[in-house]
Amino acid sequence: MKTCLHFVVGALVGLIGVAQARSLGAIHDSGVLGLCVHPNSLPFANKAGDPPGFQIELGGALARELGVSLRLDWIITQYQMRSAGCDILLDVIADREAQGETRLRISKPYYRTGVALAVPSSSTLASFQGLNEHTKVGVQVGSVAAMIIGQRHVPTSTFGFESDSLDALSNHEIDAAAVTPTVASYFNLTHPDKALRILDRDESVADLNWNVAVGMVRPDDALREAIDGALERLRNDGTIDRIYGRYGVVLQAPR
Numbered sequence: 001m002k003t004c005l006h007f008v009v010g011a012l013v014g015l016i017g018v019a020q021a022r023s024l025g026a027i028h029d030s031g032v033l034g035l036c037v038h039p040n041s042l043p044f045a046n047k048a049g050d051p052p053g054f055q056i057e058l059g060g061a062l063a064r065e066l067g068v069s070l071r072l073d074w075i076i077t078q079y080q081m082r083s084a085g086c087d088i089l090l091d092v093i094a095d096r097e098a099q100g101e102t103r104l105r106i107s108k109p110y111y112r113t114g115v116a117l118a119v120p121s122s123s124t125l126a127s128f129q130g131l132n133e134h135t136k137v138g139v140q141v142g143s144v145a146a147m148i149i150g151q152r153h154v155p156t157s158t159f160g161f162e163s164d165s166l167d168a169l170s171n172h173e174i175d176a177a178a179v180t181p182t183v184a185s186y187f188n189l190t191h192p193d194k195a196l197r198i199l200d201r202d203e204s205v206a207d208l209n210w211n212v213a214v215g216m217v218r219p220d221d222a223l224r225e226a227i228d229g230a231l232e233r234l235r236n237d238g239t240i241d242r243i244y245g246r247y248g249v250v251l252q253a254p255r
Contacts (some may be wrong), residue, residue, distance in 0.1 A: 022087045022243045024066075032071040035059040036086035039074045043186040043247040046090065047074060055090040057243045058234075062088070062214070065230035088227070091182075092215035094254070105219055108228045109211035109254035110235055111244075115145045117199040118169060118184040125176060128202045138165030138177040144207050145178040162186065170194040182249050189248030211254040233242040 014031045027033055037055050039047035046053045055127040056072065063070040094109040117137070131137060131154045139146035139160040149156055157174050159165040166176040166187045177184070183196055188195045203209050214227050234240045244251050 001133075006205050020235070022217065022223065024226050025218040027066065027068055027087060027223065031068050033059070033063040033066055033068050033088065034071045034073050034084070034086035036073045036084050036089050036183035040075060043182065043249070047072075051246070053248070054079065054247050058090055058240065059088070061234055061243065062227065062237055063253075065233060066226055068127075086134050087217055087219070089215040089217075091212050094211040094213035104215035104217065107212045107214035107216065107224065107231055110178045110240055111233050111251040112209070113180055114213055114255045115143075115178050116181045116184065116201045117170050118166060118179055118187075118196045119175070119199065120169065120172070121197050123175070123197065127129050127199060128205070131176070135173060135175040138168055138174045139176075140165070140177075143178075148205065148207065149178060156200055164197065169196060182244075182247075183249040185250070233254065 010115055014096060022034075037045035037053070037059075039045065040052055042051070044053050045055045056070075059072075060070045071086075073086040073087075075084050082215070089104070092104060092106065094106050096106070117125065117128060125131070125135065128149075131149065131152065133153060133155065134155055136155045137149055138159055139149060139156045141160060146156060146158065147201075157165075157168065159168065160222070161181040162177070162183040165179060166184065168174050169177045170187075170191065172213055177196075181201070184196060184198045188198075201209055214231065216224060219227070231240075
């Protein structure tokens, strides 16, 4: 099963049976759309609010499209979701197998991402194929990338968070970091003096590439259709690209 490098997907396991279904009518009646986010996970979300994170900005845009306000449900671990009662989560892997345990209903995808290699600007590495027994790669503990790279007999160094591996890379402790382009791009935005080169993702390795969607906690069909419609409008008018662009992220179209 695919695992996302960002905390959200891993934290979703155990969501089964947590919340009651929320219909579009119920959301309109309450006047709020609930979004579950981590309080300290820029560029995704930030409780301090400066900047708020692209999940909060996109959540607000979706709520406006539905004609309601956005409620933020701050969670850190999967166990807190039992009482959060949120309606949606963002940046969720758009794959039934990946979401098999969460039972989230998935919107139409709104961008494509996966695992890329970040390397120093001076590195000669050009792709995953260039990794060998002499290149130490930072990986997130328990990730699919860690497994796949390890199977290729490439030495790895494990980190709890992608940002930690990028810090290690910028300090020349490792030769490359296997991270999402999203987090690497935000690192470059916030560390212009230590900017890294982000190599193209290797689409030939299916488990290292995925589409991204809105995850909905037991919605009715009307809510799912409303979210799909809102996403399409926000993609077509450039809103989603602008939101992510403020965090240094250039989105790729889903496949």
